[in-house]
Amino acid sequence: MIESSWNSWFAEREETHLAELFDFLRIPSVSALPDHRSDVRRAANWIADRMRQAGIPDVEVLETGGHPLVIGHWQVDLAKPTAMIYAHYDVQPPDPLDLWESPPFEPEIRDGKIYARGSGDDKAGLLATILAVEAMAARDGQPPINLVFFFEGEEEISSPSVAPYLRENASKVKADFVISADGMMLDENTPALTISTKGIAGCEIVLTTASTDMHSGLYGASVRNAAQAMAELVASFHDDAGRVAVKGFYNQVNDPTDREREELDRVPFDAERYFGAVGVSDLWGEPGFYPLERLWLRPTLDINGMWSGFQGSGSKTVTPSEARVKITCRLVPDQVPADILDRLEDHARANCPPGATLKFIGREGSALPYAIDREHPALLAAEETLRDLFGSDPAIIRVGGTIPIAQDFKQELDADLIFFAWSLPDCNAHAPNEWFRLEDFRVATVSTCEYLERLGRA
Amino acid sequence: MIESSWNSWFAEREETHLAELFDFLRIPSVSALPDHRSDVRRAANWIADRMRQAGIPDVEVLETGGHPLVIGHWQVDLAKPTAMIYAHYDVQPPDPLDLWESPPFEPEIRDGKIYARGSGDDKAGLLATILAVEAMAARDGQPPINLVFFFEGEEEISSPSVAPYLRENASKVKADFVISADGMMLDENTPALTISTKGIAGCEIVLTTASTDMHSGLYGASVRNAAQAMAELVASFHDDAGRVAVKGFYNQVNDPTDREREELDRVPFDAERYFGAVGVSDLWGEPGFYPLERLWLRPTLDINGMWSGFQGSGSKTVTPSEARVKITCRLVPDQVPADILDRLEDHARANCPPGATLKFIGREGSALPYAIDREHPALLAAEETLRDLFGSDPAIIRVGGTIPIAQDFKQELDADLIFFAWSLPDCNAHAPNEWFRLEDFRVATVSTCEYLERLGRA
Structure with a gap:
């Protein structure tokens, strides 16, 4: 259990918040399927309503060529930094349905986990950011820094509307950096900060x-x-x-630096388990590098x-x-x-x-690799927040996959992206029986409050 | 036009014979498609009836595990050789239908060619053997040698019933050699004798x-x-x-012998045309051999x-x-x-x-390579027959493909197989718009008479 003055706030409201999360999860906002077009819009409207309820003064559901964007602004002090909070409210298709133990859009708690399509990727994370801002607004009248909310409904179909929107509306959503609520921890006890994606x-x-x-x-x-x-x-x-x-x-x-190699060495990467899970024993790949180096740096x-x-x-x-x-x-x-x-x-x-x-x-759809400066102030603030909350260093990790959205924000807004998120690697994102830990719903809200407060003190 | 005393016989009956061929071609005896099972049987019965009409005294439609065999016997003189006449009455599926200029099972004559599925492979050739025997029986009361007819309905699905039938019934269909009506000429003016298959x-x-x-x-x-x-x-x-x-x-x-190389050299093989037809200009293959050597000997x-x-x-x-x-x-x-x-x-x-x-x-379905002795009497008789009829040497050719049936007869009956047939290489066998030259229908009947007569004189 992380230590925070915010714990009691969320503990007191846990039942209500969970009921709200379940309402959100019940909306089958599958962006890839035309039949769910109105559900995706319903999810956008649901978020916009919840944001307004949280006290966010300026919320819009914006049309795009595809699914809507939900944009919000809360400007508090021009001397403070402006953070964009990014997440997506669309989900993957639930197929194959027969492999789900409970229906994908009827959330159910089993063994401390919330089972539903979109629970881990990333509706719990998205809602947690709104609840965190609501908490701070309730206590202090406003959040500790300026905020832009940027919630899209097309992440699971490669975000076709995001870059064009940013290109034409950069000034309207200008932010110093982006905090993504879509991302992962390393394991149950170790939050992670992702510093590059391929x-x-x-x-x-x-x-x-x-x-x-x-x-x-x-x-x-x-x-x-x-x-x-x-x-x-x-x-x-x-x-x-x-x-x-x-x-x-x-x-x-670039060859790995000594610091990069050190940070990699500190990551508790269990190669046997990682590759064993897909039935692989004999590894292969570029000679001269360990598997994790190949995965993240090569x-x-x-x-x-x-x-x-x-x-x-x-x-x-x-x-x-x-x-x-x-x-x-x-x-x-x-x-x-x-x-x-x-x-x-x-x-x-x-x-x-x-x-x-x-x-x-x-092929279309290429993407630049993305890396954040290791000394980026918002990254360091996230690192310190997590160290204080968890009592140990967060894992400094990288992603072998590609997250084009990070590069979109970098290119169009010159804003770096910090992944501040709570899903677990085996949460069945994109697969049947997707889950999110009940405990991490609280961790997400509390940690977001602590992070924004630290950013406000900087 | 080949010279033969049989020309007038067939010229006089051309209209009737063609009408019969068209009836035969109208039966969609597609062995690969279960929906056509009864059509395949209908074709078998059609042949058996036509054989009886031709005067063949002993005709049976025999059950197998698959499609029926049509077996006939005409024993005339134990001092004479016994030839088996082989052909198949099944055809390839007609797909893709939209590429046919006229429906595959509605025969149509255009530019001197009979267009229909099975025309070239090999219903015209099959019927020609029956018409030839009928002609000789009408004139002489019987054919010049002993005959066994062996018509199968499974050639296009790899003849699964043939070898088992031969294995169990060798004595009932014993023959000194086999004449196959399924095969090809080299070109319009050059009949061919195939001496090996791969x-x-x-x-x-x-x-x-x-x-x-x-x-x-x-x-x-x-x-x-x-x-x-x-x-x-x-x-x-x-x-x-x-x-x-x-x-x-x-x-x-084995390395090619001098005679093999000489016979190959005499074959008018137009590599540019042959490979050009499939859009190939740069050849490839085993070094040290010409394309025709690779095709036939390697x-x-x-x-x-x-x-x-x-x-x-x-x-x-x-x-x-x-x-x-x-x-x-x-x-x-x-x-x-x-x-x-x-x-x-x-x-x-x-x-x-x-x-x-x-x-x-x-895989199942392997087959031994097949080669007939270059001095086999029935092969030499075929060669002489064709030389007399066409006024020039037939091409001595080989087949790069596999004809398992040749090896089946060799193994089970110790009978070599002589291809005596009239389709042309570009007749669209197995493809849309399959055809057989009208002229070659007469060539087939006349040549078969001449060949059987020569075998009878030996």
Whole structure:
């Protein structure tokens, strides 16, 4: 149990807050499914109402080309910093339904966990920020710093409206930094501060060796087989040791600093458990780095899919004329997606087997890697807040995945993003039986109060 | 126009024979589709009736586990040889229907060609053998040699009932050799005699690197990617020059003899046209051999299909845990399928990337390569018949594909098979708009009469 003067406030109101959270969780705000379009809007309106109830003076539900944005402002003192509070109110589709132990949109508490779609990702976290601001407003009349609330309904469909909105309305949502309520702890006892996420660049490559699939007996002996040509090309992207063999791929990649390695060493990463959970015992990858270094500090080139020819049951003696591969690269500072795509294309063309025609399709949706300055004042304030509350250092972590929203805020508002959030890695986000710990709902509210207060004292 | 005393007989009856062929073609005897089961039987009964009408004294429709066999006997003189006449009365499925210019089961003549599913493969050829025997019986009271008719309804589904039937009933269908009405000419002016067909051996290989597909950002950096592992394995099956790199793969393969090379040289093989038809300009394959040598005399290892991971539209950043490949090898004398499969498995295991688990599934349906003795009397008789009829040597050719039925007759009856048939290579067998030349329907009947008569004089 964390120590805080705010504990009693939230303990007294726990029943009401939980009932509100359940109401919010009952709205099936699935952004990916057109049938739930009105539910997504209902969730937006629900939040806007709750924000107004919390005392936030300036709340709007804004139209976008897709689902609405819920924007709020509470300006208290121009001498104080302005924090944007970011979260999303949309959720993943609940399929497959038959694997849920209780219905996804009928929240249920079992073993101290709230089970519902969106509980961990990230409705509990979102509501906690509103409840925290409400608490401070109730006690002090206002929050300790200026706040901009930015709640989107499209995070689970890659936030298509966020960057365009920010580009056109930067002055309306200007903030010094962003606090994201969407994120994770390291484990039940260890909050985490994420200091970088990887960028991404992807492509699809098509090899064509003939105008039609062919009878292998009539053509196989003398015609380049597209599947085989693709195998050769795909195999060429890494050297035998596991290093990416694309020329210049690592040019912009910085070697880990001593501090980075030290912080990594302090993270209690149980590789056996981590990889054992997916049935992997023999590891692989870029030589010279530990698994956690590879995961957090090193770029990768990943084959996401590869296919050619006959995939049915039984046998079909065909010489395939076309083969396809989908590749994405996870990027680290200071790699640039467009540059990496150019290098991938150069490599593919240089290694394209003779007799095959190559089509290179750079994918939309690339993202720059993101990293926050380790000495960013709002990050240090978060670190100190968590140290005080938990009595030990939070984990300084990174994300092997890509969170484009962080880069959107950086690019459009020049605002860094601090992940201040409470889900656990095994909370079944995006999977059946998603959960959020009951205890962490209180941790989220109390910690947010403490963090905003510390920011106000700075 | 070939010279023959039989020309006038068939010219006089052309309209009737064509009407009968059209009736036969109208029966959609698609062996692969359960919905057409009764149509296949209808075709069998149609043939049996037509055989009886032709005067063949002993005709039966025999049950098998699958579609029926139509068996006929006409024993004329024990001092004469016995030829089996083989063909199939089933056809390929007609899909895709929208590519047909006229409906597949409504025969139509355009530009001297009969368009219909099964016209070229091989209903015209089958019916021609019955019409030829009818003609000889009408003139002479009986055919010039003993005949066994063996018409199956499962050729397009790999003839599963033929070998078992032959194994149990060898004495009932004993013949000195087999004449197949299913086969091809080299081109419009050049009949062909096929002296070898390739064998086949196939397998499917599964590589597994984890118990589930993984998030590429969370696992891609340190877990063996199944697609990539498969690419490495598939690429290992050939060396850079195009030679099969499986140890011992060529051990049983004989170098071409001078006579074989000479006969190959005489075949008017237009590589530019042959490969151009499938959009291929840059050839590939085993070094040291011409394309036709590779096609007819050299074994191959063909990747028929390969797949792993995400194949949908857009992007899915997954690290695949499983990859599959389907491989078949086309074999030449004296390669043995079981031995080749052992060598493939040894190669796959030796080249399986660390961290991947390999499952090797040897496929059913392997077939030995087949070759007829170049001096076989029935082959020489066919050669002489064609030389006389066409005024030039027939092409002595081979088949890069596999015709398991040839090996079935060899194994179970010790009978060699002579392809005596009239389809053209570009007749769209197995494809939309299948055709058979109207002129070749007469060539087929007349040539069969001449051939049987020559066999009778031997």
